[in-house]
Amino acid sequence: MIQIDASTAVFDSLKLTGVDLVVSVPCINLKDVLTMIDNDPTMLHIPVTREEEGVGICAGAYMGGRIPVMLMQNSGLGNSINALASLNNLFHIPLLLIMSHRGCEGETICAQYPMGQMTPSLLDTLGIPYVVPTIDTVEDAIHYAWRIAIEKKRPVAVLLEIGFWEAE
Template identity: 80%
Template sequence: MDPSTSVFNGMRMAGIDLVVSVPCVNLKDILPMIDNDPNIIHVPVTREEEGVGICAGAYMGGKVPAMLMQNSGLGNSINALASLNKLFHIPLVLIMSHRGIEGETICAQVPMGQLTPSLLDSMDIPYVVPTIDNVEDAIIHAWNIAADKGRPVAVLLEIGFWEAE
């Protein structure tokens, strides 16, 4: 199975029914799958902190939210994640294309790529780094932790994850 389909299947199996997305080349093939699923609401946004707010409101309205984003957008969403999700115990799965690590071809991605795990750790946001073989279970696990602990949880999809495509 291709990586995008595996991510999509993991979201469906986790019960995710609202997806906010910020443009990312690695996540682009998942978007048509979401748009074609009548059980998932897709809300494209231009900035990550906007997505955090929409997901928080959707959760309060009974939805199971996830946000598709590139890790470079983590910096844009830190305040919203800390002052909204963490403070009010609102679960959210952040499915991130982890750019800027080994194998990256664009040097501008490297600084944030290297900082991403440390930023997540400093914000006390747990994260998993799945392979194609366990991404479905990893997304389910991420939502279970998010819902149980009332917090954001990240799923980091590293460059090697996409090599199966």
């Protein structure tokens, strides 16, 4: 069996899902995935400075026929709550959110803990389903998340916890 690194697993899963537009906010855990996206001519990558800006771009891209994904750190969830609630949830716009979940078990930076601990509860409060895959299940998790986003016409999150990246 060939060992695949975590970033390649995420990138390959996005490709297989048909993602053709990626909006991102910088995150150290996602940097290698973003490099792969930048090097792929079939994916348009739009870096943004704030998460709510990315939510709006993804909504417009979806309405224009694209399959968008937002790559972000979970700490940015707080920045995007209003856009997710008043745009995506209100108008039933699907969105695939790939989040590096900082502040959970194994975190070494104490400032990451408050938002890390609140992330699942915030997603529940917003009615945003989420999955927490391992490297072995990430392909199925990303496919599943996009299928649910389309069926339920709402955002769905894939939380990549610190342990996910340990395979690299």
